[in-house]
Amino acid sequence: MSLKHLLSAADLDRATAIEILDTAEEMAGVNSRDIKKLPTLRGKTVVNLFFEDSTRTRISFELAEKRLSADVINFAAKGSSVSKGESLKDTAQTLEAMGTDAVVIRHSASGAAQVLAHSGWINGAIINAGDGTHEHPTQALLDAFTMRRRIHGAASHGKGLDGIKVVIVGDILHSRVARSNLLLLNTLGAEVHMVAPPTLFPAFPQNWNATLHYDFDDALIKVQPDAVMMLRVQGERMNASYFPSEREYSRIWGLNADRLPLLRDDALIMHPGPMNRGLEISSVAADHKNSTVLEQVANGVSVRMAVMYHLLSGERTHTDV
C-alpha cells in the first residue's frame, strides 16, 4: 500500500501499519547509536506547520526529520502572518510556492489536514499531527509501537497486537488520541475498551468498534487489560459541566493509588502527555515501573522517522526530477 499522506489512522491497513512499526524498530536502532543520523531525506524540505501550540509534538517531529537529514522549517502560527488573519489556504500556497516536500500540520480545526491534502493548494505529502478533536495518527502509531515492544520484545518484528486488550480512559469525546487509537488498535487486532463519564462519550458511538464502560473499576476487573491508556483532561472541560468537579473526576475516573491493585502485574500504564498529575493520573501510577510515559516520548521520534521514510523516500515525491 503506497501512502501519499497520513491523515487518519484509517489510512493504514494492517500490512502498512506493521511495515511502519517494523521500520520504526530499525529507526530505534539508529536512535540508540552515537551518531543518530541517516541520509534518507537529504535534499527534502519538511515544514512543521503548527497552528496550535504543541512543543512536544513539534520537537518530536523535528527530531525525526533532522535525524533523516531533511531540511526543516518550523512555522508556528504565533508571531506569523496567520495571527494577522492569513488563511490556511494562503499559508499552504505560500509554502507550496517555496517548494516543500512535506507538511506536518497541527491545527485546532477537525479535518484541517484532510482539507490541506485534497484542496489542490499544495502538492507535498501531508502528515496530520493532530486536527482538532478528530485524529492524531502518529500518536496511535507510537502507542502501538510502545505496546508491541513491551509485550513482544525482540520478537516484535512483523507482529500486530492481536488479542491485546486496551482500556482507554477519559475525555473520549474530545480526544483525537482516542479516535486514532480506536482505529489503529482494531486494525492491529487488539480489543478496545473505553471508560468515561457519559458526558465525555460521543452521543452516538454506534460506529465505534469498542466496548464502552462507565465504571472504571468494573472495566479493570472484567477486562484485565494488557494496557491502560489515560487521556489528558483539558482545562476547558472543567467548568463546562462535563463532570461536577476535579476531585470527583479524579476519584471516579482517575488512575489513582487505590485503583492500581486492580491492574494485572504486567499491565502497561500509558499516557500521551502532558499529564495532569493528581487529576487523571496519580504520581504513583505515572512513575510506576509499568508506566511507559517516557518510552512513548522516545518511541515517538522513531515512529515519526518511519512515517517520514514511508511517505518521502523512494520515487513517490513530485519534486524528484
Place this chain on the structure above:
Amino acid sequence: MSKILIQGATLPNGTVADIAIEGDKITAVGTGLSTDGASVIDAKGLVALPGLVDLHTHLREPGFEQSETILTGSQSAAAGGFTAVHAMANTLPVQDTAGVVEQVQRIGFEAGYVDVVPVGAVTVGLDGKQLAELGAMANSKARVRVFSDDGKCVHDPVLMRRALEYVKSFGGVIAQHAQEPRLTEGAQMNEGKVSAELGLTGWPSVAEESIIARDVLLAEHVGSRVHICHLSTAGSVEIVRWAKARGINVTAEVTPHHLLLTDELARSYDAVYKVNPPLRTQEDVIALRAALVDGTIDIIATDHAPHPAEAKDCEWQAAAFGMLGLEIAASVAQDVLIDSGASNWQRLAEVLSHNPARIGSLDEQGQEIAAGSIANITLIDPSVKREISTSHSKSSNNPYRGLTLPGAVVHTIYRGYPTLANGVLAEAGRN
C-alpha cells in the same frame, strides 16, 4: 398589450391545454386557442405550474453584495422557475425597519425578475432582545407579513410569545429558526454517528425539536399561527404532525438539501456541505420526504444562502453555513413527489407555489392557472436529466454540482413577462 400563447401544456391536474396571456393576466385556458398576434410557446411535453414562490431566500443585499445582490438572486430565482421570493432579514443593515424593507422591495422591483417580498426581523438587529417595529413594516409599502430572525432563533420564550401575539393584528406570521442556542454552541454538523467519527461538534436534533415543541404550544396558547423554517429531523416531523392533529395553526417548510443530502457528505470536510440546520441522516431524509407527501410539511423553501468562495474554501470549522438552492428546488421536488411515484404535480404546485403564497399572504402569487389570474407561470420539462454545473447566483457554494437531477425549468413567465425563455434568462427584467 403583449400576448403570449402557451400551446399544449400539461396542467398540474393532468389535462392538456393552451394558456392565453395578455399583459399580466391569463385571459383563457382551453384547447385550440387563437395564436393571433401572440408569441407562441410550444409547451408539448412541458408541465405548466403556477409561478414558484420561495418563502426563504437570502438575497444578501444590502450589506453582503459580495455574496449576492437582489438582482443576481432574482435572476437565479427566475432561472429556477420562481416568480416571487421572500428576502430574509439578515442583511446589513438588518431588515428591521420600514425604511430598509421598502428599499429592498424597491430594488427588487427595479430588478424585475421576481416579486421580492421582504421578510421583517422579529427583533431589533436580530439580537433577540427587543421587538422590531413589526407594525411599521407591516404598514409600509413593502407590506411585510412574514417575520423572522432566521439565522438566529427567537429563543426567549416571552419575546416569542409577544411576537406571535402582536402580528395577529395584521395577519402576520412568525417564521422560527428553531435552534436552542445553548445546545448548539460551537455546533458544526449533525450530532450523530458521523460527527462522533469526524470529531466535529454536534448539532443535536433535540435543539431543533425542543424549540418547535415549545413554539407550537405557545402558538396554541395565544391562538396565533407559527411557521417553522427548514425543518430537518424526523422528530420535528412528529411534533408538527401532532400539533396539526391538535388543531394548532402551524405550517412547516423543508429545504431541497434536507430532502436529498445527508451528513455522510461531511466526511469530505468539504465546507460546501456545511449548512444550518445541518444535513441529517438518511432516516431523517426519509421522514421529511414522507411528510412532504402526506402534508405534514406544507412547503419546500430553498434557504438559498450564497457565500463567496473565501467563506467556503477553508477548514470546515472556519467556513460559513449555507448553500445555494433556487435553481434546483423544482428538480428536487420532482424527485421527491413525482419520480418517486409518491405524489403528483398538483401536490408539487401546492408545496412550491400555492402554499408558500398563502403562508406569505401574497394575493397575486400562487393562483390557479385560470382565466383572470395573474400570469405567473413556470414551464418544466420533466423528461430531462441534467447534470448540475453552473448557476446564475453570484456565488458558487453549490452542493449539487456534479449530481444529476431530473427536470429542467424551460420557461418562467413573471406577471406576463418571460424572465426565462427556452432555458435562457432574459437580459433585462420586467420593469
